Amino acid sequence: MSRKATITQKEIVNAAFKITKREGFEQITSRKLAAAAGCSTQPIFRIYDSMDALKKDVYDKAAAYYEDYYNDCSKNHEVPFVDLGLAYIGFAQKFPYLFKLLFVSEQGDEKKSMYDLVNGSKENVVKEIKRASDDGISNAQQLFMKMWIYIHGAGCMAVTGDYDLDEATSVSMLESAYKAFSL
Known part of the structure; x- marks a missing residue:
């Protein structure tokens, strides 16, 4: 036995x-x-059977961890995409290895897209694009793409230790980027 x-x-x-x-x-x-x-x-x-199978399960757990992290973040800024950006940058600062696993490293065919990870089950990105549209932005999806490139860059800088701005400065920069990209 x-x-x-x-x-x-x-x-x-x-x-x-x-x-x-x-x-x-x-x-x-x-x-x-x-x-x-x-x-x-x-x-x-x-x-x-392989480390790849284990990595897939760890990846899935990290994706759920990111979604929980985002859901627990306060969302009190009027300007669209600011809360989304703060959460993403904050996650990169607090959990750089999980950030790398989710948003920087290659995962193969079963990897969720960056958009799917950030959008989450509550459609976080869709809601922010709608907020921007309600704010009078005619092409809110294009604005999201510009903001996301900016936000992802800040997240990557946070992982390498090159982004050490406090929250107030981050909010100001995200709001300025939103205004500049809205033109």
Whole structure:
């Protein structure tokens, strides 16, 4: 009779997620993951045929984590796309390795698009585009694209440590970008 498995797939994913959050997915080795999950490497290889399969599950957990993070952020700015930008930049500052996994690294065919990640299940981008349209912007989707390039650049700068602006300055810059791109 074989021994009952004592470690679950969920526990392995949670351990891998913690390592990814702290050090990046590239730092996961079977031994490091086993130590973090409190098991030998055998259950990991029993559950996962490859690191790509594990990475997909960690990616999905990171995507859900980003959506929860965005949903928990305050949304009190009048200018469209400011709250979206603040949340994105804040996520990059607080969780640079998760940001890289979601928004900078290649994931293959099963990766969600950046738009789908940011839009989320509550259609965050759609709502912001509608707000811009209601604000009198004739081509709000094009404005979103311009703002998103700006916001993504700021997020990437946050990951490298080159974006250290406080929230008030970030709000001012996002509002200025919105006005400039609206012309």
